[in-house]
Amino acid sequence: MRFELKTTLTFSGDLEEAKSSLKNVIVEANEDILKRGVPHGKEGGAEVVDYDIRGNQLTLHIGSGRYVRAHDALLRVKKRIGEKIGPEFHIGVRKFDIDEYDVSFMLEKTPEDDIDLPYVSSINFKGNVCTFSVKGLTEEQLSKNYVDRIINRIKEKVDAQYYKGKEEMWELVWKSEEKEMIWEEDPTEVMEKKGWILKGPTKGKWFYNPKAASILRTMERIAVEEILKPLDFQEVIESMMVPFDVWMNTGHMEGIPNEAYYVCEPMTRDPEEWEEIVDFIKISKEVPQEMLSEMVTRPKAGLCYAQCPNIYWSLKNQTIADESLPLLLYDRSSPSARYESGGRHGIERVDEFHRIEPVYIGTKEQLISIKEDLIERYTHVFENILELEWRMARVSPFYLQQSGDMEEEVDKELGTIDFEAYLPYRGSREDSEWLEFQNLSIFSKYTETFNIKSRKSKLYSGCSGIGLERWTAAFLAQKGLEPDEWPEGFKRWCGDLPKGINLL
Ligand code: ATP
Numbered sequence: 001m002r003f004e005l006k007t008t009l010t011f012s013g014d015l016e017e018a019k020s021s022l023k024n025v026i027v028e029a030n031e032d033i034l035k036r037g038v039p040h041g042k043e044g045g046a047e048v049v050d051y052d053i054r055g056n057q058l059t060l061h062i063g064s065g066r067y068v069r070a071h072d073a074l075l076r077v078k079k080r081i082g083e084k085i086g087p088e089f090h091i092g093v094r095k096f097d098i099d100e101y102d103v104s105f106m107l108e109k110t111p112e113d114d115i116d117l118p119y120v121s122s123i124n125f126k127g128n129v130c131t132f133s134v135k136g137l138t139e140e141q142l143s144k145n146y147v148d149r150i151i152n153r154i155k156e157k158v159d160a161q162y163y164k165g166k167e168e169m170w171e172l173v174w175k176s177e178e179k180e181m182i183w184e185e186d187p188t189e190v191m192e193k194k195g196w197i198l199k200g201p202t203k204g205k206w207f208y209n210p211k212a213a214s215i216l217r218t219m220e221r222i223a224v225e226e227i228l229k230p231l232d233f234q235e236v237i238e239s240m241m242v243p244f245d246v247w248m249n250t251g252h253m254e255g256i257p258n259e260a261y262y263v264c265e266p267m268t269r270d271p272e273e274w275e276e277i278v279d280f281i282k283i284s285k286e287v288p289q290e291m292l293s294e295m296v297t298r299p300k301a302g303l304c305y306a307q308c309p310n311i312y313w314s315l316k317n318q319t320i321a322d323e324s325l326p327l328l329l330y331d332r333s334s335p336s337a338r339y340e341s342g343g344r345h346g347i348e349r350v351d352e353f354h355r356i357e358p359v360y361i362g363t364k365e366q367l368i369s370i371k372e373d374l375i376e377r378y379t380h381v382f383e384n385i386l387e388l389e390w391r392m393a394r395v396s397p398f399y400l401q402q403s404g405d406m407e408e409e410v411d412k413e414l415g416t417i418d419f420e421a422y423l424p425y426r427g428s429r430e431d432s433e434w435l436e437f438q439n440l441s442i443f444s445k446y447t448e449t450f451n452i453k454s455r456k457s458k459l460y461s462g463c464s465g466i467g468l469e470r471w472t473a474a475f476l477a478q479k480g481l482e483p484d485e486w487p488e489g490f491k492r493w494c495g496d497l498p499k500g501i502n503l504l
């Protein structure tokens with residue numbers, strides 16, 4: 001790793017008198033503060049290799065290895081100049097400009113395509129060596145480690161070139177027996193024909209008429225009564241909007257910005273300010289889009305994508321008492337919104353769906369035991385009530401498999417299990433894609449990013465996304481739409497379907 005930095009420091013006054021003192025500071029710094037932090041016997045500190053003093057400006061050329069990056073060296077030298085020169089000569093550093101900053105480092109893989117990044121004027125690759133130049137970073141940006149983050153982002157992008165298009169890891173954990181399938185229709189299409197559901201009112205959404213609504217609500221009751229209550233989960237009600245700082249903490253902001261729905265607020269509630277827009281609406285009978293966009297704020301929040309982020313937020317910086325551990329909560333109040341675009345299909349891949357999300361926080365042992373309990377209750381429901389053909393698989397996105405340094409990868413008890421159901425309308429068991437109708441995860445990171453602690457041990461957290469549309473899609477795809485043919489266990493929970501609406 002090599003850093004070469006050329007910078008100009010502008011002082012509040014002429015440097016003529018301070019010249020020799022400045023020179024001493026630089027010589028001393030080279031021996032002392034610019035080597036601090038380098039492990040014994042190693043190279044990799046920083047050095048001012050060249051400097052020039054002219055008028056009120058000092059130019060520095062700093063070279064460094066990995067341990068004291070040149071920009072850190074600059075900040076150290078600047079501080080030292082302030083301490084040594086300031087009091088005696090009554091001049092200080094007004095600002096500094098980064099004239100040139102070149103960084104080179106080794107990559108594990110040879111990149112296949114060019115890479116662009118903000119704050120970076122050029123990136124070049126020679127074999128596995130990457131060299132890039134940054135321009136115009138401020139002191140604050142340098143001290144906030146922008147340069148290290150640029151290095152990480154380049155590594156990430158090169159890795160991504162390798163796993164693009166590759167399948168995620170999928171490892172079968174368990175599968176149910178084959179069950180008899182009642183039919184091979186797509187239940188969404190048939191429900192739509194029967195008027196149980198209708199498309200809209202905006203894309204990727206459904207309106208559930210009474211019969212379909214009652215099936216979804218039955219699924220919800222089964223999940224709450226047969227799974228969550230027996231395991232002592234407590235219900236919470238959260239906001240359906242998630243501010244960006246919460247998504248920054250969970251990683252959603254960088255992970256799914258292309259799938260989020262964003263929320264704007266009115267600039268003002270003052271009716272007078274809105275009068276002109278109302279005039280336009282009344283006269284043109286249209287919404288004046290451009291005017292409206294000037295009357296709403298830029299988004300600072302998104303619609304709920306998953307319910308766990310706001311639950312973690314509610315516990316941010318808290319210490320949970322031992323008697324509340326493991327903490328078992330669930331939310332079923334907030335629908336999830338995701339921009340699925342071309343992937344939309346039926347009721348199973350939609351832009352707005354209804355999930356129950358249990359969230360659990362506790363020691364690793366506690367969470368492993370919760371995971372077993374949840375799997376046992378889920379199995380009871382899918383086997384004895386819904387009588388599904390389903391399976392569980394351990395999954396891990398490609399980038400996680402590669403890193404090898406995440407606890408989730410090393411410890412097989414952590415990570416994610418997908419629950420998948422066979423959909424006969426998609427084809428044979430062997431060749432068709434099964435539907436992930438829910439999942440269950442344990443993580444090590446969220447308790448850290450939200451600083452959620454206990455007195456005794458490190459806490460872990462996890463969640464499970466019970467998708468009511470997906471439970472319903474899986475059930476109806478296997479069991480059809482004739483209530484008489486449904487499994488007894490489900491009939492008991494469902495009762496008679498409502499009479500519905502007859503339209504002429
Ligand atoms: P997929 O790979 O199918 O897009 P995902 O990995 O994005 O799923 P998660 O974020 O893990 O899904 O969400 C957990 C659960 O939420 C899923 O198991 C499913 O039940 C439900 N779910 C996710 N996306 C949708 C959707 N677009 N429509 C309906 N349900 C969904």
Ligand code: ZN
Pocket residue numbers: 306307308309357463464
């Ligand atoms: Zn979650």
Ligand code: MG
Pocket residue numbers: none
């Ligand atoms: Mg998805």
